[in-house]
Amino acid sequence: MSTRKLPHIHQRRIEPAGKRLKFELLDLEFSNGATRTYSRMRTHGLGSVIIVPMQDDDTVLLAREYACGLHHYELGLPKGRLEEGESILDAANREMKEEIGYGAHELLELKDLSLAPGYMTHVTHVVLARKLYAEKLEGDEPEELDVMPWPIDDLDSLVSRPDCTEGRSIAALYIARDYIRNHPIDE
């Protein structure tokens, strides 16, 4: 496999898109001389976290939350956006407390996932949370989320459910499962 030289960015410009976001247009020249203008969506730059909260090494705690994009209740992992000045692990612990009512004594970054790297700059940090303790923080959710313990070794039947759809959530669960198999908790 060749090691390609990255396209040269000749120019970049911003195109506003409504109140919520903007596009960045890049005039690119590829290493073979081909030129294209690509656009990418820029949301706020802080990124987000998605947490794999393990009740024990066999059981992950899933949350069921209304997902407006698909107008259904989605079964997946707790997640949310980083706030200004907040570290990744602090954001993970806060989101867990808000969404499922637990903090964790052990938090570990496993992987950075992109959402749609072809046209979005967004990055989500996957955090494995173990040694949980009960603590509830008030979030901005309109209703309490249902929390659903799930055997981490049974991802097949989880993924076969029509209410478990999110790519990042499913990827994070498989990555965490394989990590836990190789790194059981030290207790």
Next chain:
Amino acid sequence: MSTRKLPHIHQRRIEPAGKRLKFELLDLEFSNGATRTYSRMRTHGLGSVIIVPMQDDDTVLLAREYACGLHHYELGLPKGRLEEGESILDAANREMKEEIGYGAHELLELKDLSLAPGYMTHVTHVVLARKLYAEKLEGDEPEELDVMPWPIDDLDSLVSRPDCTEGRSIAALYIARDYIRNHPIDE
């Protein structure tokens, strides 16, 4: 776990956002009486496909493509948008031919993945492709993509690479790996 009644949508309205997309604003009332206005991004409604092309039951063919969102070469699965009037499996076969130079005699839908179900309507269909044959179609790519065979049983080292980041791609690979283990090819 309770079975929640879906929020009632009192009103929906469209807010244009630049040339490329629009937001749909939903005035919601949750079953506990809480009200919120949520917005979701609407892209074109046809959705996309992501293909897991198996050279044999041990080897998946990955593509390396420039990803403008992260300005790097991303190692992942071939994918693309459905065209008007095209079936999911036809789109999968076309994208494979354009991006990696293969068609498949056996195509199977494994799963529908969402991108960000909280605020996007987008759906990606995961298609497993087996019994490949060489056929190249001209796509709109600015350069040939590098094709990289990868052992499907070694997803751990793939996922540990910083150039393999896309949640949907990683989720599709794990789902396909587990499917193939339970359903070896009939040859």
